[in-house]
Amino acid sequence: MALAMLISTWAGGACAHHSFAMYDSTKLVTVDGTVTNFQWTNPHVLLWVTGTSAPGEAPTLWTIELPTSPGNLGRMGWTKHSLKGGDHVIVNLNPLRDGRHGGSFKKATLDTGKILLANPLSTSADGGVNYGPDDSNSAKNGAAAPKKSWFGCSMPASLPASDASAALVLGLGFGLILRRRRATPVPTQR
Amino acid sequence: MARPRLQQILTIVFAAAFVLVSLYALRQHRQDRPAWSALGRLPDWGGLWVPDRSDPKHPWGKGDPTWTADAAKQIDAQNALDKAGNPINIYINCLPEGMPSWALMTLNATEFLFTPGRVTILGEFDGNRLRRIYTDGRKHPADPDPTFNGHSIGHWEGGTLVVDTIGILPEVFLPVGQSAALPNNGDLHITEHIQLIDPDTLRFQLEITAPHVLAAPWKVTRLFKRQANRNAEIVEASCRQGDFLEKIDANGNAIFVPIPHQEGGAPLPF
Numbered sequence: 001m002a003l004a005m006l007i008s009t010w011a012g013g014a015c016a017h018h019s020f021a022m023y024d025s026t027k028l029v030t031v032d033g034t035v036t037n038f039q040w041t042n043p044h045v046l047l048w049v050t051g052t053s054a055p056g057e058a059p060t061l062w063t064i065e066l067p068t069s070p071g072n073l074g075r076m077g078w079t080k081h082s083l084k085g086g087d088h089v090i091v092n093l094n095p096l097r098d099g100r101h102g103g104s105f106k107k108a109t110l111d112t113g114k115i116l117l118a119n120p121l122s123t124s125a126d127g128g129v130n131y132g133p134d135d136s137n138s139a140k141n142g143a144a145a146p147k148k149s150w151f152g153c154s155m156p157a158s159l160p161a162s163d164a165s166a167a168l169v170l171g172l173g174f175g176l177i178l179r180r181r182r183a184t185p186v187p188t189q190r
Numbered sequence: 191m192a193r194p195r196l197q198q199i200l201t202i203v204f205a206a207a208f209v210l211v212s213l214y215a216l217r218q219h220r221q222d223r224p225a226w227s228a229l230g231r232l233p234d235w236g237g238l239w240v241p242d243r244s245d246p247k248h249p250w251g252k253g254d255p256t257w258t259a260d261a262a263k264q265i266d267a268q269n270a271l272d273k274a275g276n277p278i279n280i281y282i283n284c285l286p287e288g289m290p291s292w293a294l295m296t297l298n299a300t301e302f303l304f305t306p307g308r309v310t311i312l313g314e315f316d317g318n319r320l321r322r323i324y325t326d327g328r329k330h331p332a333d334p335d336p337t338f339n340g341h342s343i344g345h346w347e348g349g350t351l352v353v354d355t356i357g358i359l360p361e362v363f364l365p366v367g368q369s370a371a372l373p374n375n376g377d378l379h380i381t382e383h384i385q386l387i388d389p390d391t392l393r394f395q396l397e398i399t400a401p402h403v404l405a406a407p408w409k410v411t412r413l414f415k416r417q418a419n420r421n422a423e424i425v426e427a428s429c430r431q432g433d434f435l436e437k438i439d440a441n442g443n444a445i446f447v448p449i450p451h452q453e454g455g456a457p458l459p460f
Contacts, residue, residue: 018279018281018282018369018454018455019277019278019279019367019368019455020456021272021273021274021275021454022275022276022277022454022455022456023275023456037435039435039436041428041431041432041434041436042426042427042432043315043427043428043429043430043431043432045432046449046457048459061459061460063456063457063458063459063460065456065457068297068298069297069298069314069315069425069427070425071298071299071314071424071425071427072240072297072298072299075240075299075417075422096452096456097275098452100452100458100459101458101459102452102456102457102459
């Protein structure tokens, strides 16, 4: 009973992030059609295609959800211009289990031969995670032992600009005092 | 005769006082000023970090929770619904995902900012949330106001950031998927050890204590990989923009129009 109440509460909420379990991942549908709209939005990019999924079928509107966000797709090489209204595409998708014309995007093939993929679960380069050459310097900048300063507190290895200017003020102060002392004739005792 | 000597003594006294005051001021300046220079000794966590998603069956990472008997029944029921294609979605209404979902469930990029006495973690997911981890030696508040990410204090042990988090709302989920999770139900305590295990792999090791739903502390590890492109940026990530269609109305105004959705959250043709 409590679980049922919880379920009804959750199911009644807004959409935002959601599981993709309503798409049948065991089925692959191919929609041949024209892009009606391509919306570059979070949390999931959306694609609408008017087309057919079987010969002789009347063209209908398909709502196709990409499995991830503009951020992740961007890192896979997609842009908001990857698809545009009027493009002829062949889209492979996992369809909604309930038979309505919606699906989870798997692949799109354009007339140019360009193939668009979106696999957020992949760790390969085309899955959005680029294991490029190591450009970090983390191995080099291990924690250096702090130097003990003449104030008894920890000092960095190099003196920052603010410390340098403070030292300059001190030095000038000393210099002025010494100069004044030298300039003042010391009276001889009589 | 005595006067020049007095002048000499006074000069020395004033000079000594000047030096002492200057030294004191410099010391105060150093003590009061945040230790920016010390940040150079911290490990390089720069760039964007993307979660390792190589195991789709365990998106939360390595290490399964040991639920209490009652909690396990609820999770089993949720998993059965998901398997049947009727998932219960847990991240709805744009409420923050909170901790530990921040570390365990995100599929998007994360970045770290080091400032004196504080580590800030920014997330591309979940409406661009942020976490603050205080490393300035402060303690947890005695009676923190509960929040989604809780109150975090940390310290560095070599190159490892050790974080302790309390004060998380009882409604915040312990997730094992986007459609399988239970509220922590209070008294949630999380410790994290975050460290580089190779130059481009950051490991989050969490130990989660949730006595009302877990029969034992949940030890779980999740890896994040650094993007090779150091110029990669976190992008704005509104949590519900995709629930709306971008349209131009009869007056020529750009507006958002709700998209119809089925019960599970999938957008439908309109």
